[in-house]
Amino acid sequence: MTLHAELRVHRAGFALELDLAIEPGEVVALLGPNGAGKTTALRALAGLLPGSHIRTEESTWDKLPAEKRPIGVVFQDYLLFATMSALDNVAFGLRARGTRKAEANEIARHWLAQVGLAEFAKAKPRTLSGGQAQRVALARALATSPELLLLDEPLAALDASTRLRVRSDLGRHLQHYPGHTLLVTHDPLDAMVLADRIVILEDGRVVQQGTPREVVRQPRTDYVAHLVGLNFYRGVAEGTEVRLDDGGTLTIAEPAQGPVHVVFPPSAVSLYPDKPAGSPRNTWQAIVSGIEQHAHTTRVDLAGNPAVLADITTATVAELRLQPGDTLWVSLKATEIHTYPR
Structure with a gap:
C-alpha cells in the first residue's frame, strides 16, 4: 500500500509544503542543504510537529499521537539508553507497547541477530563502536514492525572508514525491509547509494525528484548540480x-x-x-x-x-x-x- 504524506508546516520566516508518496519496500531520500526543511519534515511525519496528513489505503494517522504511530526512527546520534544493554534497548519499544518481557526479548534477539550483533546482546552502548551502535538503533526501530522507517542522518556520526562499511550493511538491511523508508540526509553519496528515489528539498519546497540516475544526469538547480x-x-x-x-x-x-x-x-x-x-x-x-x-x-x-x-x-x-x-x-x-x- 502506498503511503501518502502531505506536510504543511508554517513558522516565522519559513514554510514547509511537501507531498510525499512512498511505495512498500521503497527507500526515498530527502536531500537538501541546511535549512531546507528536512528535519522539520521528519518531525512532522513522526507526529512531533502539527501539520501532517498521512494516510495509507487502510488508515489515517493524523489523530495518532507520536507514540502510537506505526513509525520507527533511527536518529543521527542513535539515542540509545546508556544504562540498558543492547537487548533491552531493542526490546524497549515493544515493552512500551505492551508486549510481554519474554516475547519482547525474543524478538529483540532475533533483530540483533539480523544486524549481526547476536553476541553483543548484553553489551552497554558505551562499549559499542559507532557502527555497532548504529545497527542496534536500526534493530530497535525495526523490532516494532513499523509501517514507516525514518532515518535521520543515520551515518553522520561515523568516521569515514566506518561509514563505508556501515552504509553497505544498511543498504543490505533496507533491501529486505517491506515497509516504507524515508532517509533524511545532506550527503549525496548516502542518497545515491541507499535510495531508490531522491527528493530534493530547498527552502521548504521540492525542486526536483527522480531516480539517482535521473538526478545526476539532469540537475534542475545550482545546488543539485554542485552536489553531483x-x-x-x-x-x-x-x-x-x-x-x-x-x-x-x-x-x-x-x-x-x-x-x-x-x-x-x-x-x-x-x-x-x-x-x-x-x-x-x-x-x-x-x-x-x-x-x-x-x-x-x-x-x-x-x-x-x-x-x-x-x-x-x-x-x-x-x-x-x-x-x-x-x-x-x-x-x-x-x-x-x-x-x-x-
Missing part, C-alpha cells in the same frame, strides 16, 4: 548555439530550441596559457579565482563568460604554474555538453 559535480547553466538554445542567461555563448553538438539547462563535467574542461591552435568549438578567456586540491585532481574555479569549474591533474597545475589571478584560455568540446529543456 557538474558545471550548470541556464540559457536559450537556437540550433547549435546556446546564449547563457548569465553571459556567454556555447556551441553544442546536438541542435536544440528554446529555454534549456546546460551541463558538463569539470573534467571536460581543458586549460591553456595561450589560445589553443586549431579550431576548438568553444574557447574563451577566464581568470583563475580559486584552486582546490581534491583526491587525485585539482579543481580550478575560473571567472569568465561563462564562469567555469575545471578538474585538471597535478602535473598540469605544475606545468601551468597556476596562481589565483592568472588569465588562461578555456577549451570545451561541443560533444561534452549536455542540454535538456527547462
Whole structure:
C-alpha cells in the first residue's frame, strides 16, 4: 500500500509544503542543504510537529499521537539508553507497547541477530563502536514492525572508514525491509547509494525528484548540480548555439530550441596559457579565482563568460604554474555538453 504524506508546516520566516508518496519496500531520500526543511519534515511525519496528513489505503494517522504511530526512527546520534544493554534497548519499544518481557526479548534477539550483533546482546552502548551502535538503533526501530522507517542522518556520526562499511550493511538491511523508508540526509553519496528515489528539498519546497540516475544526469538547480559535480547553466538554445542567461555563448553538438539547462563535467574542461591552435568549438578567456586540491585532481574555479569549474591533474597545475589571478584560455568540446529543456 502506498503511503501518502502531505506536510504543511508554517513558522516565522519559513514554510514547509511537501507531498510525499512512498511505495512498500521503497527507500526515498530527502536531500537538501541546511535549512531546507528536512528535519522539520521528519518531525512532522513522526507526529512531533502539527501539520501532517498521512494516510495509507487502510488508515489515517493524523489523530495518532507520536507514540502510537506505526513509525520507527533511527536518529543521527542513535539515542540509545546508556544504562540498558543492547537487548533491552531493542526490546524497549515493544515493552512500551505492551508486549510481554519474554516475547519482547525474543524478538529483540532475533533483530540483533539480523544486524549481526547476536553476541553483543548484553553489551552497554558505551562499549559499542559507532557502527555497532548504529545497527542496534536500526534493530530497535525495526523490532516494532513499523509501517514507516525514518532515518535521520543515520551515518553522520561515523568516521569515514566506518561509514563505508556501515552504509553497505544498511543498504543490505533496507533491501529486505517491506515497509516504507524515508532517509533524511545532506550527503549525496548516502542518497545515491541507499535510495531508490531522491527528493530534493530547498527552502521548504521540492525542486526536483527522480531516480539517482535521473538526478545526476539532469540537475534542475545550482545546488543539485554542485552536489553531483557538474558545471550548470541556464540559457536559450537556437540550433547549435546556446546564449547563457548569465553571459556567454556555447556551441553544442546536438541542435536544440528554446529555454534549456546546460551541463558538463569539470573534467571536460581543458586549460591553456595561450589560445589553443586549431579550431576548438568553444574557447574563451577566464581568470583563475580559486584552486582546490581534491583526491587525485585539482579543481580550478575560473571567472569568465561563462564562469567555469575545471578538474585538471597535478602535473598540469605544475606545468601551468597556476596562481589565483592568472588569465588562461578555456577549451570545451561541443560533444561534452549536455542540454535538456527547462
